[in-house]
Amino acid sequence: MSKENQPRLRPEMEALPTYKAGKKVSAVAGLEAFKLSSNENANAPLPSVLEVIYKAATEVNRYPDPFTTQLITALAKKFDIPAEQIATGTGSVGVCQQIVQAVAGAGDEVMFAWRSFEAYPIIATIAGAKSVQVPLRADGGHDLDAMAAAITNRTRVIFICTPNNPTGGIVTQSEVDTFLTKVPNDILVVIDEAYIEFNSDPDAVAGMKTMKAHSNVGVLRTFSKAYGLAGLRVGYFAGPTHIAEAVRKTAVPFGVSNIAQEAAVASLEHEAELFDRVKQIILDRQWFEDELAAIGFDTPPSQANFVWLPLGARTDEFTKACEGIAVAIRPFSGEGVRISIGEREAMQRVIEAAKPFAS
16 A cells, blocks of 8 residues: 555654664573663562552552652652652653653754763654754763753753763763853753662762752653662653643653552652662672773773673674673664673673673
8 A cells, every 4th residue: 555545644753763672682502581781670679669569459440640649749758849840750751751742842952962861862753853962072971061052042951861871971060050051041951860879979960959959950760770660660850840830731641550659659768778779789880890891891980770881883793792691781783782780690791791892
């Protein structure tokens, strides 16, 4: 059937890339398969959180609270901000889409560093907006001077991903403070802190503190990573009241399930225990970076739950080598690979596979 005789799509859909989720691999020669490709928390939820999940599962015949009242109340208390400044959604990627839909339309510009979170250009395209991708510096950091220079009268929102996915580096508080002096007050700056709990750099920007000090700054966070609730899909935005209100309006009704809401609240109540696990992930990351350095890799310092290997033209070759040892990693062809911090056995295998690729 010719296209003329089919329902029409928006022109943008022709070039819209598909989001590439981390893949799994099959067991090889009796080796257990491991997935280090999606930045997931390898730990199951705490027993206390699982108990809440089991109980909430008995009520899936009922619609969840569309306003996520209990969760927003808990977040407002945690960050000492009014509940009216918070909006929730289906993971940080869902909330990211809500933000763009709230502030940008056809012909507007959505700015972000590149390479960064690969959903940004997809979300901008869906909204009919133009992606403005500003290359990272040679050291893998955000080039905020170049981003400031790229602002136009069509710029509506700027995303700063810190720690940056997939390279792992942070943006400092001083860098953001200087950058904000160059951004007009009618442009929203979103500090995407999906991985902030894994940061141990004291110079990193403090998103919530920065948001409280500026009228055009918002913060994007998630329960998927440090809190280990990736499969339940719950994230949140904190920012100017009128923006948060609009972000709530663009949310899919009943998008955050009751199970997700209850699990997120329970996770906040047991943060101390959860963050002990996060500390171990940070130690594992540091060990992994040290082991890679010992065999000759010069990796950019990571403050997330993953490590970036800039392999360039050998990216695909290394990815296949990891498939051969039953470990899935996330390749960015021609650039490098992102390796999530997970089971020690999996990371040991990756280190062995990486030796022939070291400089």
